[in-house]
Amino acid sequence: MPSTTETSTAVRDQGGAASAAPPGPPPSRARRPSRWWAWGFLAPVTIYLAAFYAYPLYRNVELSLREYTVRSFVQGGAPFAGLDNYRTVLTDPAFGPTLTHTLVFTAASLTFQFTIGMALALFFHQHFPLSRTLRALILVPWLLPLIVSASTWSWLLNSDSGLVNAALGVVGIDPVNWLTSPGWSLTSVIIANVWIGIPFNLVVLYSGLQAIPTEMYEASALDGATGWQRFWGITFPLLRPVSLITLLLGLIYTLKVFDIIWIMTKGGPTGSSATLATWSYRLGFGNLLPEFGPGAAIGNLLIVLALIAGLVYIRIERRQQLR
Amino acid sequence: MTGLSRRRRLAAVAVIALAAVTGSACSSSADSGADGGAYLVWDPYPQFADDSEWVALLKKCGTSAGVTVERTGYDTTDLTNKALLAAQQGNSPDVLIVDNPVISTLAEAGALTTTDDNKLDVSAMEKNLLGAGQSDGKTYGVPIGANTLALYYNKDLLTAAGVDPAAVKDWTSLTAALTKVKAKGKKGITFSAIGTEEGSFQFLPWFWGSGAQLTSLDSPQAVSALTLWTDWLKQGHAPNSVINNTQTTSWQEFATGDYAFAENGTWQLANAEKLGFSYGTIAIPASAGGPAPAPTGGEFVSIPVQKKTGRYETSQKLVTCLTNADNLLTTDTTLSYVAPVAAVQERQATADPKLKVWVEAVRAAKGRTGDNLGTKYPKISEALWTAVQSALSGGKSPQEALAAAQTAASTR
Amino acid sequence: MTTSTPRAWWKTGVGLVLTGLMLFPVYWMINVSFTRDQDMRASPPHLFPTNGTLDGYRAVLDQQLPYLGTSFLVGLGTVALTVALAAPAGYALAKLRPPGGPALSFLLLIAQMIPGIIMAMGFYAIYLTLGVLNTLPGLILADTTLAVPFAVLIFTAFMSGIPDELLQAAVVDGAGRLRTFWSVVLPVSRNSIVTVSLFAFLWSWSDFIFASTLAGGGDHQPITLGIYHYIGNNNQQWNAIMATAVVASIPAAVLLILAQRYVSMGVTAGAVKD
Structure with a gap:
């Protein structure tokens, strides 16, 4: 995204929304000469990236390009295999369904997490007694180790002794085999993942809301705007950079999720709730005899998916800019 | 590998720089004792704290060998990964205690010494138990204890349903007992059919009890074993939750008192004493009668490969x-x-007559990686538990599921 | 801000219901922590721990408290290091726009996609060479990798909303870039600093994979490893596992509530933007 970033959008929008504010800065200012010195601020993080991410990333690529067995993993000397591992993965009959699950899992999780998170953020942004305390309490699920929260969900969704089925029974609905039928298992892990993701969306969006100056609302309240108009007229446009980054990060974290699914269903029954991330884990670490190569290949495919998402993000950003 | 280590060195420099930034003057804990008097022991018993008898025993053995023992307990699945990683980095512990099917994997990786190198005497060990630690005529570890599976039953419930547990001799009589229990409004049997090694472990007594072999997953005998389980689910003798049950979950179900039978292991004996009803155990019946061979469980003590081969002597004393x-x-x-x-x-x-059943069960039990399967076992096992899952969840018929399993196990 | 109308209490009611719904699984965890083994899979499930037991808590209080301390230290260290690394970077990417900045943002995105277990394997190799396995700083450093890419991107998104006039004004006043960053950018970014800190803390608090790989053998083990005392090879003591989670989340929850209070005050104080 050369030279143009969300900055001027936000500022321009702010200027536009609060009509009393001074006009936005001319766009030419953003295109000022070389700013190499700014790397001084970026140096620590750059060194840090190089130090801690380069090696694991290199390692993951290397694992996927060689034919590793347990023996060569420990002793070294795995033969170079080119793209064989990728071919193995792509031609595996499980690839198609697993990719579909990954996309459904990601799309559904993001939609619900973001919508519910946004609704809660807007609700708690109003000031009423206890609002702060309640909002802090909603974050408690984040304090729980995943093994605990995911186990609790599989407890609640158990076919025979789960509370959800007991509650359904009270209103006369037949028990659902949430975790043990191929038709429901993906839905169940999505529900748990949405629950775990809501606090993240809530916190980030809430902080975004707080950054919007209250005068803007006051001004529009004077103009007689309704709550709905205010949301679409002020909140939504001003929250755009934060919303976009929340969605992008949410996407990345969701693509990566494996522990929740692993604990709840192990990706099963029969792969019906397996995503690329759980598949990668199962191949590399969830078996007595690890297959590091294909496992790493799937991991790299996930990185490519995230890259595509990043490119889309930049496209959206830029189009926003040009509009 | 040179490029790799240069990167690592570069990274290392950066770590030092950053560690300095964090103000880390306190590198208190000692480096993982590659030298000196400390001998490292890793075990899969995180439930034993430092004041437990197990740790006391380790310390005592260390003292009598003239060294100090540093022990770490890891979660069992985590330990396998950790052991491989440590072996890769040349940082293996001196003594490693792992679940028995892992031994063949670690041996395949060249991470373990054989009894030829470490001079351990394994002659006293029962042959069927030692089998899991052997491949190609070499022995890679010593069993520290064994467990296996049997059927626990709820005495009170069976009496009420008019079932004599002693009459449960084969699959037909077992299913008949389950039917009687169901007629009383109670639930029949619970087990674990989860999609992991645990699921295969629990299915194997039925699989072997039908006369099936791991080399042929789609034999008619194998189909009959899977059909038995599938029918139990269809007829409501076993709960649907078994598809996702771990052995602990299945035990919790049995502990409610609603179930007549539970397939579970030796390790539940201590918990069994805490049940709110009286219980008993019988061997898992084979299809045509008599006890079915159950798989052996339990851990092996092994001595991982070290750069300093001089350490084996002390490790051998410890083991x-x-x-x-x-x-x-x-x-x-x-x-x-x-x-x-x-x-x-x-x-x-002699000390505990209740153990007699279990001693017999262990003697009749069979190693999973035995029959010269070794590292072929994990692939077969994965195919097997997948088949069990797809048949139980109704995705495929037992016949189709096992045919697919045989294909999956024999290719790749 | 001045919407304390009579409707406010009605909203509190709705808020309580929403919070209750969100926290129901947490309640369930508490319920299980008091439940005896034989009642755990009762059907229908017990809504309250009738015939409850304190066994779980007894085990936890005997064994777990030192782990909590470690978790706190690691959490605070992670927060400090994450903010120190990410805030300047966010500022540079949002406001100074150096050439190559977008490429760096892109790398940060990729960095987050590396599977945790691969990261842990990399760290293990590095730490072994350095001899910093099983140390607090080592674990802190590793845990920051969970938060730093996120933190930079969040700082970038938030700091881009700071009006340029504000920074211009500082420059006109004769402040250098560093000074502008320190005395203008950081104070108005208080909100995002707290957001980032919160996540950095929570992520390090719930990290298992680094803790197990890099600190599993040492004296400095966080609470996520403490839980594994109740997960034996064949057996899990669920009431103790849940009790650990409850005990572990209480001090952290208090910290959260206090932090929220501080943020809200900070925001109202620093809300004067133009």
Whole structure:
């Protein structure tokens, strides 16, 4: 995204929304000469990236390009295999369904997490007694180790002794085999993942809301705007950079999720709730005899998916800019 | 590998720089004791704290070998990864205790010494138990204790339903018993059919009990075993939750008192005493009658490969101490396991008559990686549990599921 | 801000219901922590721990408290290091726009996609060479990798909303870039600093994979490893596992509530933007 970033959008929008504010800065200012010195601020993080991410990333690529067995993993000397591992993965009959699950899992999780998170953020942004305390309490699920929260969900969704089925029974609905039928298992892990993701969306969006100056609302309240108009007229446009980054990060974290699914269903029954991330884990670490190569290949495919998402993000950003 | 290590060195420099930034003057804990008097022991018993008998025993064995022992307990699945990683980095512990099917994987990786190198004496160990630690005529470890599966039953419930547990001799009589229990409004049997090694472990007694072999997953016998389980689910004798049950979950279901039978292991004996009803155990019946061969469970003590081969001598002393008769008795009593040595088994059975059933079950049990399957077993096992899952969840018929399993196990 | 109308209490009611719904699984965890083994899979499930037991808590209080301390230290260290690394970077990417900045943002995105277990394997190799396995700083450093890419991107998104006039004004006043960053950018970014800190803390608090790989053998083990005392090879003591989670989340929850209070005050104080 050369030279143009969300900055001027936000500022321009702010200027536009609060009509009393001074006009936005001319766009030419953003295109000022070389700013190499700014790397001084970026140096620590750059060194840090190089130090801690380069090696694991290199390692993951290397694992996927060689034919590793347990023996060569420990002793070294795995033969170079080119793209064989990728071919193995792509031609595996499980690839198609697993990719579909990954996309459904990601799309559904993001939609619900973001919508519910946004609704809660807007609700708690109003000031009423206890609002702060309640909002802090909603974050408690984040304090729980995943093994605990995911186990609790599989407890609640158990076919025979789960509370959800007991509650359904009270209103006369037949028990659902949430975790043990191929038709429901993906839905169940999505529900748990949405629950775990809501606090993240809530916190980030809430902080975004707080950054919007209250005068803007006051001004529009004077103009007689309704709550709905205010949301679409002020909140939504001003929250755009934060919303976009929340969605992008949410996407990345969701693509990566494996522990929740692993604990709840192990990706099963029969792969019906397996995503690329759980598949990668199962191949590399969830078996007595690890297959590091294909496992790493799937991991790299996930990185490519995230890259595509990043490119889309930049496209959206830029189009926003040009509009 | 040179490029790799240069990167690593570069990274290392950066770590130092950043560690300085964080103000880390306190590198308190010692480096993982590659040298010096400390001998590292890793075990899969995180439930034993530093003040437990197990750790006391380790320390005692260390003292008698003239060294100090530093012990770490890891979660069992985590330990396999950790052991491979440590072996890759040349940082293996001196003594490693792992679940028995892992031994063949680690041996394949060249991470373990054989009894030829480490001079361990394994002659006292029962052959069927030692099998899991052997491949190609070499022995890679010593069993520290064994467990296996049997059927626990709820005495009160069976009496009420008019079932005599002694009459449950084969699959037909077992299913008949389940039907009687169901007629009383109670639930029949619970087990674990989860999509992991645990699921295969639990299915194997039925699989082997039908006369099937792991080399042929789609034999008619194998189909009959899977059909037995599938029918139980269809007829409501077993709960649908078994598809996702771990052995602990299945035990919790049994502990409610609603279930007549539960397939579970030796390790539940201590918990069984805490049940709110009286219980008993019978061997898992084979299809045509008699006890079915159950798989052996339990851990092996092994001595991983070290750069300094001089360390083996002390490690060997440590392992010998851990696996001598008296210490085996203590350890296996705390773990609620059966000892791997006949003489100690006798002592266990005398001390606690309830253990007799289990001693017999262990003697009849079979190693999973035995029959020269070795590292072929993990692939077969994965295919097997997948088949069990797809048949139980109704995705495929037992026949189709096992045919697919055989294809998956024999290719790749 | 001045919407304390009579409707406010009605909203509190709705808020309580929403919070209750969100926290129901947490309640369930508490319920299980008091439940005896034989009642755990009762059907229908018990809504309250009738015939409850304190066994779980007894085990936890005997064994777990030192782990909590470690978790706190690691959490605070992670927060400090994450903010120190990410805030300047966010400022540079949002406001100074150096050439190559977008490429760096892109790398940060990729960095987050590396599977945790691969990261842990990399760290293990590095730490072994350095001899910093099983140390607090080592674990802190590793845990920051969970938060730093996120933190930079969040700082970038938030700091881009700071009006340029504000920074211009500082420059006109004769402040250098560093000074502008320190005395203008950081104070108005208080909100995002707290957001980032919160996540950095929570992520390090719930990290298992680094803790197990890099600190599993040492004296400095966080609470996520403490839980594994109740997960034996064949057996899990669920009431103790849940009790650990409850005990572990209480001090952290208090910290959260206090932090929220501080943020809200900070925001109202620093809300004067133009």
